[in-house]
Amino acid sequence: MSSELVPEPDAAAVSGSGVSPSIRPVVLVAHGSPDPRSPEAVRAIARTAGAHVGFLEFNEPHPVEVLTGLADSGVTDAVALPLLLTDAYHSRTDLPEVTKRAQEDRPGLSVHVGRPVGDLSLARALVRGLPGDIDGLVVCAAGTRVDEGRAHVAAVAAEAGRLLGVPAGPGFASGPGPTAGATVEALRAGGARRVAAVCYFIAPGLLCDKAIESAREAGAVHVGEPLGTAPELIEIIANRAAAA
16 A cells, blocks of 8 residues: 555644644544535644544545555554544444454554544634624534434534523534524524524535525524634544544
């Protein structure tokens, strides 16, 4: 396997608050997207965190290729960390398959699996920089059929609302649960007049755009950006990697 498939962590990031490769190399496992903005943002996160990155679909390299490439360079222990916000299908099904394939292809490699990076502490990143006159908040997310995943997004929305002191709720781009627009309408029906929509997404992409469009059409007056290289996310990556 060519070592070119294994991107080197950013040297400046390694010396900062990101993951230290001197402990165990960390491979962020991202979903991937046909939208070029998404892999670009994910690679920036990996550089900032001092980690490698692989994509399950749409983009390259695949995480199995990254892990086997690390093994070929002499690595015997690595961490596969899902760059996902909810514990749903990709973390429960795709990630175990990735680790199984990598370890079967390289029997001397031990891959430790980390937890998804979703966390209530990310609420602080979501509300940072919002206008002071916001009186309602919808937290936009991709959506999942896993009940625990939707409950997690609702908990993040509640925490974000608590931080701002305003009513808040989740809005999903797909699957069960209210759309972002439906949540904006519910907040406005409850008396809110300046509702903001924030993006509980790792990176920009089609689903994020869909959720934001839904919120805007329903009257949201401000929209935020995906998490990207938010310090809270980089800290969670480091903590999840250390615990794996």
